Amino acid sequence: MRLKIAVLAGDGIGPEVTHEAVSILKAVAELGGHDFTFTPALIGGVAITAHGSPLPTATLDIALDSDAVLLGAVGDNKFNALTPDKRPEAGLLQIRQALGGYANLRPSIAYKALSGSSPLRPEVTADVDILFVRELLGGLYFGAPRWWNRETNEAINTMRYTRDEVVRVARVAFELAAKRRKKVTSVDKANVLEVSQLWRATVTEVAKDYPSVTLEHQLVDSMAMHIMNIPRNFDVVLTENLFGDILSDEAGVITGSLGMLPSATIGGAVNLYEPVHGSAPDIAGTGKANPLGAILTAAMVLRHSANLEQDARAVEQAVNKVLDAGYRTADIARGSSQTVTTQEMGKLVHQALVEDIDRRQSMHAV
Numbered sequence: 001m002r003l004k005i006a007v008l009a010g011d012g013i014g015p016e017v018t019h020e021a022v023s024i025l026k027a028v029a030e031l032g033g034h035d036f037t038f039t040p041a042l043i044g045g046v047a048i049t050a051h052g053s054p055l056p057t058a059t060l061d062i063a064l065d066s067d068a069v070l071l072g073a074v075g076d077n078k079f080n081a082l083t084p085d086k087r088p089e090a091g092l093l094q095i096r097q098a099l100g101g102y103a104n105l106r107p108s109i110a111y112k113a114l115s116g117s118s119p120l121r122p123e124v125t126a127d128v129d130i131l132f133v134r135e136l137l138g139g140l141y142f143g144a145p146r147w148w149n150r151e152t153n154e155a156i157n158t159m160r161y162t163r164d165e166v167v168r169v170a171r172v173a174f175e176l177a178a179k180r181r182k183k184v185t186s187v188d189k190a191n192v193l194e195v196s197q198l199w200r201a202t203v204t205e206v207a208k209d210y211p212s213v214t215l216e217h218q219l220v221d222s223m224a225m226h227i228m229n230i231p232r233n234f235d236v237v238l239t240e241n242l243f244g245d246i247l248s249d250e251a252g253v254i255t256g257s258l259g260m261l262p263s264a265t266i267g268g269a270v271n272l273y274e275p276v277h278g279s280a281p282d283i284a285g286t287g288k289a290n291p292l293g294a295i296l297t298a299a300m301v302l303r304h305s306a307n308l309e310q311d312a313r314a315v316e317q318a319v320n321k322v323l324d325a326g327y328r329t330a331d332i333a334r335g336s337s338q339t340v341t342t343q344e345m346g347k348l349v350h351q352a353l354v355e356d357i358d359r360r361q362s363m364h365a366v
């Protein structure tokens with residue numbers, strides 16, 4: 001398997017956590033005989049410092065010439081005085097747009113060993129494994145007209161979807177559900193919004209092509225409640241842009257820390273992979289950053305860009321094993337757990353992964 005990966009580590013803790021994610025991908029490549037290449041490029045504040053732009057043309061070229069882009073995080077307080085279009089965060093928006101992914105995947109998994117880290121009771125979070133599929137290029141964030149008339153004190157945004165935009169993201173959700181627990185929950189506000197009525201009718205139509213997958217519809221307001229009350233009832237949750245933005249953040253509390261959350265954006269020219277957290281300037285350089293979100297993001301690279309499902313699972317299991325053994329970075333440390341640094345956590349997962357792959361290979365050899 002050949003895979004060209006552009007590595008855009010970015011600012012703050014971005015390079016620290018990305019280093020650990022890359023070392024996991026290198027281990028998978030080495031042990032499995034795969035040809036993964038890693039090309040570093042600048043984005044965010046470091047790119048402004050070096051080239052005067054948060055997304056230099058050279059970075060965009062490298063990204064578009066790769067099979068997957070692995071991004072750390074962007075953001076640096078020293079650029080706060082710049083206008084939004086010149087700040088590090090603009091690089092992120094520009095690259096997302098340039099790569100064109102329309103399906104944003106955000107898993108929300110409750111790790112048994114971390115059940116005390118979530119504000120939700122352990123019996124509520126037990127066995128939760130939700131995958132959000134959020135439409136990323138349409139809806140209220142992009143619809144026109146949009147304006148703010150400061151004289152009349154009136155403003156408008158437009159929630160707009162075409163049938164084709166709904167079909168393509170719904171297909172992603174059903175394909176993924178077919179490989180998981182075979183249930184799609186589609187979220188809308190069809191009791192009030194015409195755009196949601198189109199969404200619901202279209203998703204219902206797409207579902208006919210996936211008879212093995214059960215489809216249920218939920219209104220977004222009651223869904224916000226159900227996610228907190230009975231999160232284990234959900235498998236794949238399909239949402240439009242705004243609803244998915246809110247609900248996936250809400251479901252993030254199930255895991256217990258922002259540092260645990262991975263994401264992938266697929267469907268465009270090149271898939272984009274990034275942990276959900278930002279550059280965390282408050283802990284950059286202290287060794288306190290949790291690299292597990294970035295490492296789980298590496299697992300998503302293996303699953304969605306390399307088609308190496310078994311290796312993706314092996315990485316996820318290695319994370320589980322290390323957490324079960326009681327190792328924690330500061331953000332998830334509780335009671336008798338052993339607190340480790342970013343690098344130590346990366347090494348522990350690496351070690352658990354190598355042991356697992358070695359065991360698998362020797363079983364094959366027998």
Ligand code: NAD
Binds near residue numbers: 076077260275280331
């Ligand atoms: P943040 O995600 O960087 O940090 C929020 C809080 O969570 C902080 O207390 C931080 O220490 C903690 N945290 C985040 N990631 C962690 C990790 N891996 N391990 C342990 N603790 C972690 O959000 P913020 O503080 O609002 O933003 C800081 C900068 O990051 C800003 O410039 C912002 O614009 C940018 N940002 C970037 C992205 C991105 O690159 N995708 C996302 C969000 C924010």
